[in-house]
Amino acid sequence: MCPGGSSASAGVVPTAAAMPAQPLSDLAAAAADAVTRAKIGESDFPHDPDDEPLYAGRKKIYPQHVSGTFRRVKWALLVVTLGIYYFLPFVRWDRGPNAPNQAVLIDFPSRRFYFFFIEIWPQEVYYLTGLLIIAAMALFLMNAVAGRLWCGYLCPQTVWTDLFITVERWIEGDRREHLLRDQQPWRFERAVRAVSKHFCWLLIAWWTGGAWVLYFGDAPTLVKELATFKAPAVAYGFIALLTFTTYALAGWMREQVCVYMCPWPRIQAALTDEYALNVCYRYDRGEPRASLKKAAALHEHGQAAGDCIDCLQCVYVCPTGVDIRHGSNLGCIQCGLCIDACDAVMAKIGRAARLIAYDTDLNIRARQQGGQTTYRLVRTRTVLYAAIIAVVGAVMAYALATRNAQALTIIHDRNPLFVRLSDGAVRNAYAVHIANKHRETQNFVLQVTGLVGADVETIGSDRNPKGEPIIAVGPDQTRQVRVIVTTPQPLEPGASIPLTFSILTADGQVGATATDRFVGP
Numbered sequence: 001m002c003p004g005g006s007s008a009s010a011g012v013v014p015t016a017a018a019m020p021a022q023p024l025s026d027l028a029a030a031a032a033d034a035v036t037r038a039k040i041g042e043s044d045f046p047h048d049p050d051d052e053p054l055y056a057g058r059k060k061i062y063p064q065h066v067s068g069t070f071r072r073v074k075w076a077l078l079v080v081t082l083g084i085y086y087f088l089p090f091v092r093w094d095r096g097p098n099a100p101n102q103a104v105l106i107d108f109p110s111r112r113f114y115f116f117f118i119e120i121w122p123q124e125v126y127y128l129t130g131l132l133i134i135a136a137m138a139l140f141l142m143n144a145v146a147g148r149l150w151c152g153y154l155c156p157q158t159v160w161t162d163l164f165i166t167v168e169r170w171i172e173g174d175r176r177e178h179l180l181r182d183q184q185p186w187r188f189e190r191a192v193r194a195v196s197k198h199f200c201w202l203l204i205a206w207w208t209g210g211a212w213v214l215y216f217g218d219a220p221t222l223v224k225e226l227a228t229f230k231a232p233a234v235a236y237g238f239i240a241l242l243t244f245t246t247y248a249l250a251g252w253m254r255e256q257v258c259v260y261m262c263p264w265p266r267i268q269a270a271l272t273d274e275y276a277l278n279v280c281y282r283y284d285r286g287e288p289r290a291s292l293k294k295a296a297a298l299h300e301h302g303q304a305a306g307d308c309i310d311c312l313q314c315v316y317v318c319p320t321g322v323d324i325r326h327g328s329n330l331g332c333i334q335c336g337l338c339i340d341a342c343d344a345v346m347a348k349i350g351r352a353a354r355l356i357a358y359d360t361d362l363n364i365r366a367r368q369q370g371g372q373t374t375y376r377l378v379r380t381r382t383v384l385y386a387a388i389i390a391v392v393g394a395v396m397a398y399a400l401a402t403r404n405a406q407a408l409t410i411i412h413d414r415n416p417l418f419v420r421l422s423d424g425a426v427r428n429a430y431a432v433h434i435a436n437k438h439r440e441t442q443n444f445v446l447q448v449t450g451l452v453g454a455d456v457e458t459i460g461s462d463r464n465p466k467g468e469p470i471i472a473v474g475p476d477q478t479r480q481v482r483v484i485v486t487t488p489q490p491l492e493p494g495a496s497i498p499l500t501f502s503i504l505t506a507d508g509q510v511g512a513t514a515t516d517r518f519v520g521p
């Protein structure tokens, strides 16, 4: 993490000598902004967080529009992630007859999760465990490589807030216009804009809730049912809940979710190391920060000045209101927008880009002392996280590729454990569950081995010519049958004999096996 870079350091290189001496027209915007801030009583300089009291009321943030590489990356990710979220329920996937054709579907009534060609049954919930492990490791890996990549680019809170801010900017204008309007008394135009903004926010929030419920039923059917008020009440309940949470979190609470509510910044701060890239202000490019005019005056007196001209553009574009020049902190979601803002300023004044950049404090200090910079992408933790992702992913892929299309589970009757018949024979009973994951009905032959001469009887099933029970299970269904195993042979006192239950498929192959015990008196 980059520590505060605001302290001037000895031996800084004066770079302002290279700057053009004439006033710059594009900095007039910054000057105008300063006037605006003066009008509304906003300080020219952000406060040092160390000087602030323990409690402070929320200061509304008016993020300014910015263009640049990181903004383009964020646009692309916003379109991709929201596009996937809103439209995925309408993607179809043909699974043949007797199966839903929605590509991604959480089917609670049938207790199935469908993801394109993958169908997860309730007893295969361990795949979910694998996915959670991979997700956690991916988060750790991102953090080890480049800090809060998740927070800055992919987190739903960031993506939806970005969308809400964009809508707000379209309706209320960019930072300065919005700032001034908020200081004016309520008039018709201001009211219309405010109502329009909240209407658009609610529309997005409602669509967000609506898209969510479409993952739990056939999307086209559910849309029709929702529109005609024939959908289940729980669907309307969840839409209302998600409409409210989206509107509140992305429209009103915004950066407060990241700063106060989300645990990830605290966790990631404990997981990071000195080689992880983070958005840093490169204080090795000189101090003090001074306007072009002040820097020129300093140079005239033989004094140093840094590359930062204190225009505060990096602060104005920040969606969480952070001044990254104070160093990394919990409020910085590392979205990179301040890099774009500062790069634009540097380009205008003819100085090198990336005064703010993804970097490490080690490198900044190394450059300050004239040393070599090092970027260590491959290190123990990154290799370890990547290896865990690869191993868990490979195990899951293997398990998916080789999993049976049928499953068998046995539950021994507990009470009574056994029954002694009048002729001396001993009987044990079992509940046998057979899952048929095929799309057609399957006739499974049940075999029980381990007890020579035992009779196997199932209630309500046919037998094949060999006398073995045949159990028919419908497509994509689970059937429970009661199986009674009886042995006429005398048993040792306290006998506990291992039994193997097998189901044979139509081609005579063993489809699945399970073991239990036969117990005697």
Ligand code: SF4
Binding pocket: 279, 314, 317, 318, 319, 320, 321, 322, 323, 324, 331, 332, 333, 334, 335, 336, 337, 338, 339
């Ligand atoms: S300081 Fe920069 S990287 Fe951090 S949240 Fe603000 S704009 Fe994004």
Ligand code: SF4
Binding pocket: 289, 307, 308, 309, 310, 311, 312, 313, 314, 315, 325, 341, 342, 343, 345, 355, 356
């Ligand atoms: S945008 Fe760059 S030059 Fe302007 S205040 Fe921020 S760091 Fe300094």
